[in-house]
Amino acid sequence: MDKKDQYLNPSLTVDVVVFTIVDGELKVLLIKRPHNPFCGFYALPGGFLLKGETMEKAVERLIHDKAGVKKIYFEQLYTFGGLDRDPRGPVFSVAYFALMPKEKIIFADLADAQSPEFWSVKKLPRMAFDHGQIIKYALNRLKMKLEYTNVVYSLLPVVFTLTQLQKIYETILEKKIDKRNFRKKFAQLNLLEDTHKILKGDRARPAKLYAFKHPQKETLKKFF
């Protein structure tokens, strides 16, 4: 047997789980597959690497093409390599997870002909490949990162109220948080600055608007 024949020659793709929060629901970006396999099913944005392209560049390209947005937070998640993931043969997928604020969503004018949509993670459609599992994995990572880092900034516009901030935590962690304890915690973490602006318009007391001092990723001891 030729030595080369004993080796697997797998394909390598990149898939991205893009999360955002709209109307108090955590959503994930999906695309309806126009081809077989899994034609008509929904899938994560993904695809092969182009020549000379790193995985990170590919992720940026995918995010730009499918969500019309640049420069959002993303990180590598996990590499999935089950032999039966794709009926066409061995395809290894390096999954990334990304976060964006809903304010950046633009679907008009996309370079790509496919039809990206945000779906609530609570009611996902039938998913192609093992993408359902990948989303589950990403969700878990998101919950972890919310508790140990300040990534939440990537889901928010530059200025926001403390209530908006709290609601993101409550939505993703799926639990109620005490308002006073929440605000106390953030106050002592010293991550936010008061913009001295105020959000009116609600038919209620106006809220102060805050911004992150350092929107870089930071790892802290314990958030929640």
Next chain:
Amino acid sequence: MDKKDQYLNPSLTVDVVVFTIVDGELKVLLIKRPHNPFCGFYALPGGFLLKGETMEKAVERLIHDKAGVKKIYFEQLYTFGGLDRDPRGPVFSVAYFALMPKEKIIFADLADAQSPEFWSVKKLPRMAFDHGQIIKYALNRLKMKLEYTNVVYSLLPVVFTLTQLQKIYETILEKKIDKRNFRKKFAQLNLLEDTHKILKGDRARPAKLYAFKHPQKETLKKFF
């Protein structure tokens, strides 16, 4: 241009960072490369996938062939994909990290002709590819996991003294830990059981031997 030409067709390898502790030093398993590129440099055990082999199977195979051991703890670490990692072209490497107790080290009778050696992570030789960085990444992961999980069991023989346990923490985290607080913490975590055996032979007071009740991986709130 043919459509296929725009896609990268990378190779995919698996590399394993096997840690163990010997004589109070954290060691990593390395192999001296017998071929170019980087002939004579040291590298992590790794290689291509065989036909019909998952990444996990490949890791088990590598660990068995290079360290002569089966059934040790391992998990996926990260996928490295820099375009210049390998001078021969784009090679993506899915890195795993593994832990084994020094008691299981057997170098005799290996299926593989190469020469595996354990090197202290404090004094690594010149490394091939980006393997130095991969080890650094793995080391970081190990520190994290020590603090949040009970993986330490994978570095220990089935029975051990509390002092052996503590020394592993001290070695890896590179800090002294208070003996009383350490023992108190482990007592309240309730992970250990007293085997009612005793380790004599030191010219000092004999020590009780403990074992993990559930050697499965568990994630706990906070260890250290």
Next chain:
DNA sequence: CCAAAAGTGTTGACTGTACACCCATGT
């Protein structure tokens, strides 16, 4: 003046940390 969301402190329980001495054995 009423509805709606913003804003604000205190207490008790728990957890982490600092710290020093006696005990059981081998030589």
Next chain:
DNA sequence: ACATGGGTGTACAGTCAACACTTTTGG
């Protein structure tokens, strides 16, 4: 008897969780 590592408790500080009322606006 002494050297060596094993084994044990207390007190203080910091953090977490529970809990209710007043304030400011729009309608």
